[in-house]
Amino acid sequence: MAARTRYAPDRGLTLRMTATMFLLGLVFVAFVVAIIGIGAAYHASDAAIVLFAVVLGGGFAIGSLFYSDKIALKTAGGREVGPNDREYGEYARLLHGTVDRLCALADMKKPRVAIARTRLPNAFATGRNADHAVLCVTTGLMDLLTPEELEGVIAHEMSHVAHKDVQVMTAASFLAIIAALLIRIAFYGELFGGGRGRGGNNQNAGIIMLALMAVSIVVYAVSFLLIRMLSRYRELAADRSGALLTGQPSALKSALIKVTGDMSKIPTQDLRAAEPLNAFFFAPAMKLNAKASLSTVFSTHPTLKRRLAELDKIQQQLGRTAG
């Protein structure tokens, strides 16, 4: 059956995301080449350090991947709820009903559903794969939004699950984790490395450490920017899929405006407590006070203006009269 479809893929977004990931891959290759180069130039006596960093970094990445759902829930103070939860009553019922329908519409496995009691309006989805996905919504968000707007936010979060964003971002962060570890190891190596007692090798070891540190710092800085860029593209992709799923880009738009508008009114105590989860949040709680252009480069989420503009495009696409 050749069904007509109204949904044109966003080639621009695909292209930008591919370019970002290609650059990230390029940095990775350059990093490996630089380390091999350093090792070869100065008799690879310190290869063990690099190996150690890779193993430790891999351990961190896999650990955070496996425990992402538990860690995120704990940090946000969320608790998994059933549809007839006593404490959350109407909240739990509405949330489960909305998630049920969206799962049936998108043919997705239902994620576990959690609620966090806080006035900070937000939502996040995490977990290493669809089987372990957990969707958490704060009571503040449910108080603030109408059911349609809430549905838009949940569709956005479920798109993150469908796109396997936790896996993709963990893989993308792997390089930065290793680079950060190497910076630290090289720094302490530089401090204490002199006491290795291998006589003439001492000076060489010092140079290796310095070179290693320099390369790692550059790699860390570049990959950090690329990861942030990738994160923003993933947000736009989730906005897009979510809006297409519900067929109501306007509901998501008004939810975004409400949530980001109210963010600044919430006391800073809450904001700081919520900061580590920013990468998974629907809209980040922390506002950078740096210049606008700088904060755009460093932020995990695209600007509100950008997100609204993209949703406008989808709205026009959906509203096109038949033909």
Next chain:
Amino acid sequence: MGFLDTLLGRTKPVQPKLDDLFALPSAAVTLEAGAGFKPTGSGSVCFRPVEGRSFADVQKDVQELLDVSSGKEGGLPVEVTKDSYGFNWLVSSHMSDELEALVTDLHAVNTSLVDNGFGPQLLCTLVAFRDDQERRLGLIYLYKRGTFYPFAPLSGERRDNALELQVKGVIGSDLKFEQDLSRWFPVWGAPGL
């Protein structure tokens, strides 16, 4: 979703599977013989409306089409209701022995939406049954999976799981049944049930 789609954060809207709906009339015979449930003659299609003129036009056309077909036989006009989750239900009512006509109506709604490119908006279709003790039972067809499951609401948002499992036992082999119980999602207060 393929590896590349995951990498690029793309989801293609899921197209509905429509054909299995026509297995319903024969399964209804088995259901009546095996469990004593008869069709009430009403059924509904649940879909997610899309904002904008285009979808509103299609919905109006569908409604007119069904009104014309039921008007000829002296039936009731179709009703459109919006539920609390923002989904629309298009309810078609026939006589209890006209299950074939009902399924044809429901299918007409499906094809109109799909032909106009709104196939991904279809959520489920529901056909209502009742037994001699006035127990309510809905057979729900999930478009995206092409499977059926039973929904038996009791008062106060509880469901009669024993009855639902009994129904699965009776007609489980006649229809493509949803095997994953976690997908038997409830539709409380569904119009037409």
